[in-house]
Amino acid sequence: MRNIFENIHIPEKHKIDKPFNQHTYLVDGKLKEWKGETTSVYSPVYQKDSKGKLQPTLLGTIPNQTQESALEALNSAYQAYDKGRGEWPTMKVEERINCIENFAKMMQETRDEVVNWLLWEIGKPYEESCNEFDRTIKYIEDTILNLREMDQKHSEIKNHDGILAQVRRAPLGVVLCLSPYNYPLNETFCLLIPALIMGNTTIFKPAKYGILLLSPLLEAFQKSFPKGVVNIIYGSGRTLATPILESGKVDVLALIGNSKSANALQGYHPKKNRLRLVLGLEAKNPGIVLPDCDLELTVRECVNGALAFNGQRCTALKILFVHEDIVEEFSKKFVTAIEKLKYGNPWEEGVNITPLPEPNKPDYIQELIADAEEKGANVINKNGGERQESFVYPAVLYPVNEKMRIYEEEQFGPVVPILTFKDIQEPLDYVSESKYGQQVSLFSKSSEALAPLIDNLVNQVCRVNINAKCQRGPDVFPFVGRKDSAVSTLSVYDALRTFSIRTLVAFKSNETNDKILSDLLENESSNFLRKK
Numbered sequence: 001m002r003n004i005f006e007n008i009h010i011p012e013k014h015k016i017d018k019p020f021n022q023h024t025y026l027v028d029g030k031l032k033e034w035k036g037e038t039t040s041v042y043s044p045v046y047q048k049d050s051k052g053k054l055q056p057t058l059l060g061t062i063p064n065q066t067q068e069s070a071l072e073a074l075n076s077a078y079q080a081y082d083k084g085r086g087e088w089p090t091m092k093v094e095e096r097i098n099c100i101e102n103f104a105k106m107m108q109e110t111r112d113e114v115v116n117w118l119l120w121e122i123g124k125p126y127e128e129s130c131n132e133f134d135r136t137i138k139y140i141e142d143t144i145l146n147l148r149e150m151d152q153k154h155s156e157i158k159n160h161d162g163i164l165a166q167v168r169r170a171p172l173g174v175v176l177c178l179s180p181y182n183y184p185l186n187e188t189f190c191l192l193i194p195a196l197i198m199g200n201t202t203i204f205k206p207a208k209y210g211i212l213l214l215s216p217l218l219e220a221f222q223k224s225f226p227k228g229v230v231n232i233i234y235g236s237g238r239t240l241a242t243p244i245l246e247s248g249k250v251d252v253l254a255l256i257g258n259s260k261s262a263n264a265l266q267g268y269h270p271k272k273n274r275l276r277l278v279l280g281l282e283a284k285n286p287g288i289v290l291p292d293c294d295l296e297l298t299v300r301e302c303v304n305g306a307l308a309f310n311g312q313r314c315t316a317l318k319i320l321f322v323h324e325d326i327v328e329e330f331s332k333k334f335v336t337a338i339e340k341l342k343y344g345n346p347w348e349e350g351v352n353i354t355p356l357p358e359p360n361k362p363d364y365i366q367e368l369i370a371d372a373e374e375k376g377a378n379v380i381n382k383n384g385g386e387r388q389e390s391f392v393y394p395a396v397l398y399p400v401n402e403k404m405r406i407y408e409e410e411q412f413g414p415v416v417p418i419l420t421f422k423d424i425q426e427p428l429d430y431v432s433e434s435k436y437g438q439q440v441s442l443f444s445k446s447s448e449a450l451a452p453l454i455d456n457l458v459n460q461v462c463r464v465n466i467n468a469k470c471q472r473g474p475d476v477f478p479f480v481g482r483k484d485s486a487v488s489t490l491s492v493y494d495a496l497r498t499f500s501i502r503t504l505v506a507f508k509s510n511e512t513n514d515k516i517l518s519d520l521l522e523n524e525s526s527n528f529l530r531k532k
C-alpha cells in the first residue's frame with residue numbers, strides 16, 4: 001500500500017506559505033488583539049521535517065482564551081440583547097435580513113480561502129470542502145426566503161371571540177453556539193444564521209479542529225452586525241462554556257457534539273427551565289439489508305453512507321445488518337467497492353479516504369478493531385485498518401456480535417461492522433435498545449417487506465431511508481433525532497422556529513382598541529406589530 005505522506009506533491013493553489021496566526025477575537029463589535037497564550041493548529045497531513053521525520057503540518061496558532069474572555073463575550077452578547085430591548089432584537093425583520101445578506105456577500109468572497117483551510121485543517125477532500133461552502137451559502141439564502149414567507153404569513157390580524165391578535169415570532173435571548181469539527185462551517189452556520197436572523201445575540205466558540213477557516217470571515221461578521229450581536233472566542237470548551245452557562249445569562253445552548261458534554265453543560269445553568277436546548281448529538285445509524293435488495297445499489301449506498309468523509313458524519317451508517325442469505329455476496333461486493341475508493345491527501349482529485357484530524361482517532365479505531373478481532377471478528381478487506389500516522393485505511397469487520405465495543409460505540413471513523421441476521425426482529429431490537437435514535441436505512445425491493453418495518457421504525461428514529469444512505473440533507477427536510485441523538489429540530493424552516501418563540505399582541509375588540517390597532521398598523525410605529 002502506498003504511503004500517502006511520502007513524496008507529497010502539493011498543488012500550487014493549495015500551498016500555505018507560512019503558518020497563520022489568528023491573534024484577534026471578536027467581542028463587542030471589535031476585533032480585539034489577544035495577548036495571552038496561544039495554541040498551535042496542526043493539519044492531519046504529515047510532511048517531512050529537515051531531518052526527514054514525518055510531522056503534522058503546522059498551520060498556525062489560535063488564542064487560548066480564559067474564563068475572563070468568556071465572560072467578556074457573554075457580557076457583550078448580554079448587553080447587545082439588553083433583555084430584549086437592544087437594537088438587534090427590536091429591529092425590523094427586513095433590516096436584520098439586510099445584515100445577513102451583507103454578510104453572505106462578503107462571505108462569498110472568502111470561498112477559496114475558507115475551502116483551503118477546510119481541506120488542511122480537517123482533511124476534507126477538496127470537492128467536499130467546496131460543497132460544504134456552497135451548501136452553507138444556499139442555506140443562508142433559503143433561510144432568508146423562508147423568513148420572508150413566514151413573516152408575510154404572520155402579518156395577518158386574527159379575530160377570535162372578540163380578541164384581535166397578531167402572532168409573530170420573537171427572539172429568545174443570548175445563544176451559546178458550539179459546533180463540531182466534521183462540518184465546522186456548515187453546522188456552525190446552520191445554528192448561527194437562524195439564531196441571528198430571529199433577533200438573538202450570540203457567542204460562538206469553534207470546534208477543536210476547523211478553526212482557522214473562520215479567520216477570513218471575522219471581518220465580515222464584524223462589519224455586518226451591530227456591536228455585540230456576534231461574539232467569537234477561542235479556546236477549550238470547558239474553560240469557556242462553563243462560566244458562560246454558570247452565569248445563567250444564556251437562553252439557548254446550541255451544540256452539535258456529544259451527549260456527555262451536552263449533559264454536563266446544561267447542568268451548569270442555574271435556571272434550567274430558562275435554557276432552551278438545540279442539540280445534534282451522536283448516532284449509530286444502522287443499515288438493514290434484506291435478502292431481496294438490489295445488491296449493486298445497496299453496496300454503493302452502504303459504502304458511501306459508511307465511509308464518506310472517512311465515516312466522520314453523525315449520519316454515517318455505523319453498523320450494517322445483512323440477511324444471512326446474502327451476507328457472503330454482499331460482503332464480497334462491499335469489499336471490492338471499498339478497494340475502488342481512492343485514498344490519499346485531501347487535494348487529490350477524486351479522493352475519498354483521507355487523514356483524520358483527531359490525533360487520538362487512529363489509536364481508537366485500532367483499539368476497536370483489536371477488540372472485535374479478539375472476540376471473533378475478522379478484518380475482511382485487504383489493508384483494512386492499516387495505519388500511516390493520521391491515516392487509517394478503512395477496515396470491514398465481520399462477523400460482529402453484541403460483545404464487541406464496535407456493536408455499541410459510535411466509531412465516527414473508517415471502520416465498518418457487518419452483522420448477519422436471520423430474523424428481522426434482531427435488527428429491530430437493536431434499534432429499539434440503542435441509546436440513539438437518529439436514522440436508519442432499509443434496503444429491499446419489496447413494498448410488502450418494507451411496510452411493517454417503516455411503521456415500526458418511524459417510532460424509533462426520525463428518518464427512515466429507503467434504498468438510500470442516511471443523511472441530513474436536503475436542508476429543507478427536518479434534521480432531528482430521538483433519545484441521545486438530538487433535542488430540537490433543524491431544517492431551514494424548523495430552525496427559524498427553534499431559535500424563536502411565538503409571541504402575540506392581543507386587543508379586546510372595542511372602539512378604542514380597534515382605533516389603536518389601526519393607527520399602529522397605518523403609522524408603522526411598531527417594529528413588531530405591523531402590516532407586513
Ligand code: G3H
Pocket residue numbers: 182183187312313314315470471472473
Ligand atoms: O455530522 C452530521 C452532519 O449533519 C451530516 O450531514 O448527512 O449531509 O453529511 P450529511
